[in-house]
Amino acid sequence: MTAIRVDYDEHRDWGVSTDPSFQQRPYIEVLVAGPARAIRLWCLIDSGADYSIFDEDVATDIGLTVGAGSAITVDGVAGSVDLDRHDDLELEMEGKLVQQCSCLFGSGQHGLVGRADFLSALDVGFDSTGWLYHT
Numbered sequence: 001m002t003a004i005r006v007d008y009d010e011h012r013d014w015g016v017s018t019d020p021s022f023q024q025r026p027y028i029e030v031l032v033a034g035p036a037r038a039i040r041l042w043c044l045i046d047s048g049a050d051y052s053i054f055d056e057d058v059a060t061d062i063g064l065t066v067g068a069g070s071a072i073t074v075d076g077v078a079g080s081v082d083l084d085r086h087d088d089l090e091l092e093m094e095g096k097l098v099q100q101c102s103c104l105f106g107s108g109q110h111g112l113v114g115r116a117d118f119l120s121a122l123d124v125g126f127d128s129t130g131w132l133y134h135t
Contacts, residue, residue, distance in 0.1 A: 030113060031092035032103070036063020038090075043111030045118055050074075051104045052091060053083065053112045059105040062089075072104060081106060096121040 026045040031038050032054060039061050043052070051074070056066045069086040083104040091098045093113070098120045 028093050028113060028118070030111065031090075032058060032062055033090040033092070034059070034062025034064050034086075038062060038092075041111050043113045046112050047115050047118075049112055049114035050116065051085075051114045052101060052117045053104045053106070053109050053114070055109045055111070056084070056105045056107050058111070059084070059086065064105070066105065069105070074104065081109075083109070091117055091121070093118065093121045 027042045028045055029040055030043045030052075031040050039058065041054075041058070043054075053074075059066050064086050067084055069084040071082060072085045073080050073082050083106040085102055085104050087100070087102045089101045089103050091101050091103075091113070098117050101117050
């Protein structure tokens with residue numbers, strides 16, 4: 001296996017944030033593919049999230065109709081939020097394709113890659129200085 005290290009703060013070059021507190025957060029570039037097209041964005045990896053979650057603008061950009069998916073309520077540390085679930089989407093991370101993803105979309109949601117999608121794409125481990133995954 002080939003090990004590839006990506007520094008936590010690599011995402012700063014993509015304009016996600018210049019806030020120093022973001023330096024210790026694991027981000028990954030994700031290609032989100034829908035029926036019309038695919039777009040690339042930086043997403044926070046959340047090992048405690050059951051789903052990958054994106055802003056409703058992403059849904060529109062990739063050709064999904066906001067509100068046409070299945071309604072789902074998600075509970076998190078900040079409370080509950082109602083989101084729109086769309087199935088059979090594709091995510092690509094570091095050249096690894098994850099098919100048949102169920103992704104959630106809602107207003108004001110930042111890109112977040114959930115545990116199942118991330119672990120399906122990569123064999124991963126976390127350490128104190130960055131994140132490491134094997135290809």
